[in-house]
Amino acid sequence: MSDNRKRLASAIRRWLSGTGSPAESKFVELYYDSFETEPDITDEHNLEERALIFKRISASIGEENQGKVRRMGWWPVVKIAAVLLPVIGFISWWMLQSGHHTYPAITAYDAIIRTGSTEYKTCKLTDxxxxxxxxxSTLKVFAQAGAERIVELNGEAFFDVHTDMERPFVVRTAKLHTTVLGTSFNISAYNxxxxxxxxxxxxxxxVAAAERKADAIVxxxxxxxxxxxxxxxxxxxxDPDAVLAADRRKGIYNYRNVPLKEVLEDVEKIYNVHVKYSTSLDACNFYGSFDRNEEVKxxxxxIALTLNGAAVAEGPQVYLLSGKACY
Structure with missing residues (x-):
């Protein structure tokens, strides 16, 4: 049991002995309903203590009057609210102490989807x-509430956005915010x-820079x-070759006059390898394609063939690429 839960169990015992604060007492009464799902807390109390807890809670909420229906005026409601305010404060304190933080809706994730090295995933969002x-890559899907549908991307993904004219779809990356209504596009944005x-x-x-949204472009x-x-x-x-971006979701990578550095960055991510090469090749561009199912060598x-060079393995997951310099 964690230290925070031990403190909670101690609060329950103080309540049983009558030495707990009013906020602790009300908190325990409310928390008792969750005992079935918190066995690590209830195990701290023996059967006699549990029976006493139930008896005291029953007395405090008047269960001996079950079956009787009473209409409450506004004053009892006000008194209940006055009691619950310190209880809510205590619950908030306990959640913060135990790491169960509450956040604004914008940071509440419906899901976090991750891919490992060499892994691809296809998923359908709730919208x-x-x-x-x-x-x-990592995709964080925010709770689908409010005027926008928001996801956060670290890595690369192809999106086919479901049309919703009233709720734009927003992809946030480290440096860009991309807003759409319904479209197909590819984003590459590794941290x-x-x-x-x-x-x-x-x-x-x-599309707008994350720090300069006013300068958005369409x-x-x-x-x-x-x-x-x-x-x-x-x-x-x-980009007349933009349609080639759609093939990337299938693991097919096409390049037409793409800087060699970008091509090798893709290779390193796809195959989880490190490729060493001379800076003299930085000015080279690559025309060609490959499939993720091909062997990395x-x-x-x-790629080396287009450079009049060679590619050799230097060690586990490490390769050396050589070729004629480009100017």
């Missing part, structure tokens, strides 16, 4: 939105990454927006 989560990007296939989305189909750490700004470009050899 009907479909999400394809890539490896090493600590040098860039975050949103690629829109169809529909319309509004994307049209087949456009992308990129936030880069070194520039701390949003760059919008046309084969994928790296395919």
């Amino acid at each position: 009907g939105t479909m999400v394809w989560l890539s490896p090493q 600590g990454s040098a860039a975050e990007k949103v690629v829109l296939l169809n529909g319309k989305v509004k 994307l049209r189909p087949l456009q992308r927006v990129v936030w880069k750490k070194n520039a701390d700004s949003l760059l919008v470009t046309d 084969r994928v790296l050899q395919k």
Whole structure:
């Protein structure tokens, strides 16, 4: 039993001996209903103590008058409220002490969905939105209440948002807030990454920097927006290859003139490996594709072929990529 629950058991014993405070006494009376689901607390009391608890609670709430129906005026209600206020204060104190914190609705999660290394997940949210989560990603789904449907993403995911004109769908990442009504788009935003990007296939989305929401921009189909750490700004470009983003949810990765660094970052996340290469290759771009079901060595050899180089294993989950420098 935790120290906090031991303190609760001690409060119950003080109540039995008549030395507890009024707030503790009322709290115990209310808490007794949860004894069946808190065996680690009730086990601290023997049968005689439990019987005494029940007897005292029964007397305090007048169970000996069961079967009689009484109408209460407003004054009894006021007195009950006056009693419950300190009880609520005590309950709040106990929850904070024991780690059961209460939060505003905006931080109440319906679910937290995670993927490990090399793992993909497809899930359907309660509003009907479909999400394809890539490896090493976390999606927090906030309680579906209020004027917006909100999720929080660390990693990469493809969203097919269920249309609800009255409740926009909002994806929060470390640096971007993306708001949609109903559309399909891909977001890549791993914590600590040098860039975050949103690629829109169809529909319309509004994207804003998390710290500058007033500077929001609206994307049209087949456009992308990129936030880069070194520039701390949003760059919008046309992306005729945006449809290729939809294949990523299936584990098919297509690249057309994509910086080699970005390609290798994908490889590292997908296969949970580390790829070493010379900075002389930073200026290289890659044209090609691979499937997540291919062996990582084969994928790296395919990339090395475009560089007139080679890919060799240096150790468990570590590879060295070499090639001709790009200028």
